[in-house]
Amino acid sequence: MKVKALTGNEAAVEALRQINPDIFAMFPITPSTQIPELFDELIAQKKVDTVMIRTESEHSAISAAHGAALAGARVVDATASQGIALKHEILYITAGSRLPVVMLVANRALSAPLNIHADHSDTMGSRDAGWLHLYSETVQEVYDTVIQAFRIAEHKNVLLPIIIGFDGFTVSHAVSRVEVLEDDEVKNFVGKYVPEHSVLDTEHPATFGLFALPDYYMEYRRQVRQGMCEAKNVIISVGQEFGKKFGRNYGLVDNYKMEDADVAAIVIGSTSATLKDTVDELREKGIRAGVLRVRSFRPFPSAELRQALMYVKAVAVLDRADSPGTPGGPLFADICSALYGMHVQPVLVPNIYGLGGRELMPDDAMSLFKMLLETVKNGKPPNEELFIAVRKKGSVL
Amino acid sequence: MNNVKIPTLKELETAEPAFYGGHRLCAGCAEGTIVRQVLDAARYAEFDGAKTDLKDPYPVVVGVATGCLEVATTPCPYTSWGVPTLHNAFENVAATMSGVVEAYSVMRKKGRLASKKEYRFVAFAGDGGTYDIGFQSLSGALERGHKFLYVCLNNEGYMNTGIQRSSATPYGAWTTTTNAGKVEWRKNLTEIIAAHGIPYVAQAAPFSTKPRDLYEKVGRAFEAEGSAFMNILSPCSRGWRFPEGDTIKLARLAVETCYWPLFEIIEGKWTLNYKPKAKMPVVEFLSAQEKFKGVLGDKEKVAYIQNRIDQEWQTLLTKCGV
Numbered sequence: 001m002k003v004k005a006l007t008g009n010e011a012a013v014e015a016l017r018q019i020n021p022d023i024f025a026m027f028p029i030t031p032s033t034q035i036p037e038l039f040d041e042l043i044a045q046k047k048v049d050t051v052m053i054r055t056e057s058e059h060s061a062i063s064a065a066h067g068a069a070l071a072g073a074r075v076v077d078a079t080a081s082q083g084i085a086l087k088h089e090i091l092y093i094t095a096g097s098r099l100p101v102v103m104l105v106a107n108r109a110l111s112a113p114l115n116i117h118a119d120h121s122d123t124m125g126s127r128d129a130g131w132l133h134l135y136s137e138t139v140q141e142v143y144d145t146v147i148q149a150f151r152i153a154e155h156k157n158v159l160l161p162i163i164i165g166f167d168g169f170t171v172s173h174a175v176s177r178v179e180v181l182e183d184d185e186v187k188n189f190v191g192k193y194v195p196e197h198s199v200l201d202t203e204h205p206a207t208f209g210l211f212a213l214p215d216y217y218m219e220y221r222r223q224v225r226q227g228m229c230e231a232k233n234v235i236i237s238v239g240q241e242f243g244k245k246f247g248r249n250y251g252l253v254d255n256y257k258m259e260d261a262d263v264a265a266i267v268i269g270s271t272s273a274t275l276k277d278t279v280d281e282l283r284e285k286g287i288r289a290g291v292l293r294v295r296s297f298r299p300f301p302s303a304e305l306r307q308a309l310m311y312v313k314a315v316a317v318l319d320r321a322d323s324p325g326t327p328g329g330p331l332f333a334d335i336c337s338a339l340y341g342m343h344v345q346p347v348l349v350p351n352i353y354g355l356g357g358r359e360l361m362p363d364d365a366m367s368l369f370k371m372l373l374e375t376v377k378n379g380k381p382p383n384e385e386l387f388i389a390v391r392k393k394g395s396v397l
Numbered sequence: 398m399n400n401v402k403i404p405t406l407k408e409l410e411t412a413e414p415a416f417y418g419g420h421r422l423c424a425g426c427a428e429g430t431i432v433r434q435v436l437d438a439a440r441y442a443e444f445d446g447a448k449t450d451l452k453d454p455y456p457v458v459v460g461v462a463t464g465c466l467e468v469a470t471t472p473c474p475y476t477s478w479g480v481p482t483l484h485n486a487f488e489n490v491a492a493t494m495s496g497v498v499e500a501y502s503v504m505r506k507k508g509r510l511a512s513k514k515e516y517r518f519v520a521f522a523g524d525g526g527t528y529d530i531g532f533q534s535l536s537g538a539l540e541r542g543h544k545f546l547y548v549c550l551n552n553e554g555y556m557n558t559g560i561q562r563s564s565a566t567p568y569g570a571w572t573t574t575t576n577a578g579k580v581e582w583r584k585n586l587t588e589i590i591a592a593h594g595i596p597y598v599a600q601a602a603p604f605s606t607k608p609r610d611l612y613e614k615v616g617r618a619f620e621a622e623g624s625a626f627m628n629i630l631s632p633c634s635r636g637w638r639f640p641e642g643d644t645i646k647l648a649r650l651a652v653e654t655c656y657w658p659l660f661e662i663i664e665g666k667w668t669l670n671y672k673p674k675a676k677m678p679v680v681e682f683l684s685a686q687e688k689f690k691g692v693l694g695d696k697e698k699v700a701y702i703q704n705r706i707d708q709e710w711q712t713l714l715t716k717c718g719v
Contacts, residue, residue, distance in 0.1 A: 022503045025496060049506070051499045056537030060492035063485055063534065067460070067496025070483050073503060075496075093485055199481045200501055202456035202512055209484035212473035 001246075006178045008142045008171035009034035012078075012104050012164075014178075015146035016050075017042050018186035021102075022073035025053045025065040027083065030116045031168035032106040035078040050076075058083035062090040062101075069099035069161075070208055072198030074150065077101060080168055081108035084122040088129070094161045095130025095224055097209055100153035100193075101161040103131070104146070106172035107269065107320075109356040117357020118167035120268060124321040124330045130224040132162040132231055133297040135268045137254065139176035142166045144248055147181070150190050151238045157230035165297075167270040169357065181246060189245065228299045235296055252301035254293040257283065258308050261290030263372035264346075266305075267318040268294050268331060271353070271360050275318075278365035289369050294331065302338035309339065312346045314375040316368050318388075320354045328352070328386065349381045353388040364389045401616030402443045403609065404451060409437050412451045413479065420477040421469040425634030425641025427648065428466050428550050430603045432521065434611050435548055435627075436480070439517045442616030455517045458497060459483070462490035462522035462531060465557040466550060488530040491538035491547060494520045498543040517619055518545035524565035525555045527628075528586050539593045539624045546618045546625045549586070552633035560636040567656075568702060569683075569692035572636070578691040582705065587628045591662045597621035599661035602630040602648040607671050610659055614670075617663065630657045638687030650682040655710040660717060669717040676710070679703050 109119035243249030319329020328350025
């Protein structure tokens with residue numbers, strides 16, 4: 001084990017160097033551009049023997065990744081924001097074709113207005129495509145998750161593509177202390193990928209991506225759901241194995257001081273670090289607060305959430321993506337659905353925060369928990385404002 | 398590049414086909430014929446005196462864009478393809494094949510392929526998937542130079558969705574979105590592709606006046622080091638409105654009237670493959686189908702078409718040094 005100072009993008013590239021995938025299909029987009037850039041340097045220095053396909057668009061990058069995966073190659077793509085939106089059509093096809101492509105996403109807002117900063121609208125927009133979604137809080141977790149991702153996606157019971165999300169700039173460009181494993185440790189952990197089917201298998205010619213009418217289509221889509229269900233156990237077991245070997249455990253959710261929490265915030269991504277600090281401060285004052293970070297958004301950890309939230313009185317659900325016309329963001333909708341039918345439910349408060357990279361500051365986090373404490377006292381939230389740290393219409397810039 | 402050896406039709410009859418009958422292409426559709434021709438050539442073409450082995454074809458991997466060919470040949474749980482075939486979406490068969498081809502090169506290098514023989518990759522797309530929505534994907538793949546043959550099955554419109562105009566639809570033609578006749582001239586895609594500077598570009602038609610022309614072109618396409626492109630006219634009985642038995646007649650008329658000349662561009666050098674002894678008037682081609690009904694009664698429009706066809710033919714002759 002070595003300790004290095006790396007950004008999220010650098011940590012992802014370090015893991016990819018150790019894994020040495022067959023194909024990297026790329027198209028540049030901020031804030032994930034560094035990943036193919038740095039990886040290209042490794043190719044130039046012959047430190048990997050990956051072939052990079054430098055495509056003319058995001059749509060072609062995922063299409064090339066799809067083709068390479070059909071050929072039985074281990075394939076990587078990296079993207080963000082508009083890139084995901086442009087890929088959207090093919091994301092469904094890659095999942096429906098059960099191809100374990102690994103895609104690194106430095107999460108970023110969608111236009112309009114144009115914005116390059118952290119936001120989850122990009123991947124949330126394709127949340128039902130059938131891809132696994134694992135979101136990281138820290139640079140270390142990005143590194144660790146890239147290593148786990150191949151094992152999860154390629155598992156014979158899963159065979160689904162995977163998105164590894166991490167906040168644009170906040171994680172992708174922030175330098176952190178990272179414990180880097182030895183090359184052999186990573187290679188052994190990830191193992192070889194031996195696909196069951198390949199379009200290059202001319203001895204057993206098959207047709208991939210056929211046209212299925214109402215008599216067959218639904219069975220294919222049901223199998224995608226089954227793969228997603230199976231993925232729960234695989235994510236847990238791969239995360240535990242990783243923990244046993246390297247000391248850092250991973251699962252579907254990251255519970256922080258949730259055991260006896262009266263109030264809690266649920267969040268995805270790097271903002272949980274700020275919330276955890278705030279929870280520490282509140283705990284010192286004797287307030288029983290906690291943070292629940294959803295690491296696996298697809299598959300959605302409904303059972304884990306029900307268990308963690310069973311005795312919590314009020315919960316703020318923080319979405320870094322909006323779903324206009326609904327009560328909150330996409331995370332809120334899924335949490336409501338996960339908790340539906342529980343005898344005693346916490347009061348759930350939807351919140352939208354951090355769009356376009358606006359940081360949730362410690363003061364905002366403190367106000368949020370104060371709001372939750374008031375909610376507990378009154379049995380309902382003090383106001384119905386969905387957006388956190390936002391200027392209201394007519395206010396001075 | 399003139400040493401291509403393709404088995405005779407008689408010999409090919411003894412080989413196991415790579416594309417089977419029983420598909421759902423319309424009666425009179427040229428696509429099945431073209432696909433058989435392309436695959437036969439791709440599997441057996443040899444160069445420089447190498448001997449053809451009908452029992453040991455080249456491994457061929459096919460990519461198909463969404464369109465008539467794809468929906469008619471892969472209705473789950475059936476397939477018409479005897480070779481590995483993939484379909485991704487409408488506009489991205491070139492990009493998808495670029496992934497397959499590069500993965501092949503990696504896996505070949507890493508010793509992960511059972512077959513020692515060199516693979517040949519063919520992508521098929523209609524003119525909608527090539528001239529229009531798939532143009533960017535194709536242009537990108539050709540610029541990157543992946544070694545594969547891209548075949549445009551050009552039936553001059555979006556026929557799978559029910560005969561809508563594309564940028565390959567000719568001037569004056571009826572489609573369901575040009576009921577008054579198309580007012581624009583078709584895009585000269587073959588020339589645009591040639592401008593990419595890829596080693597092999599050709600225009601062909603199925604069993605036209607030179608029946609072996611298409612086979613040999615496919616052979617030369619695989620002799621090329623890099624990307625190859627063929628624009629093949631695919632007469633469409635439903636969309637062009639002609640009797641199902643006239644498919645090859647239409648292809649021949651297109652060639653004889655110089656509406657669809659046969660030529661190829663090898664390493665930048667233009668070659669005319671067929672020069673009609675007596676160039677037929679274009680009206681012979683226009684009147685063999687009903688899609689030009691709207692212009693046939695209009696002498697000015699017919700003259701305009703003849704004029705432009707003549708101009709294009711002259712330009713082509715100059716380019717080919719004829």
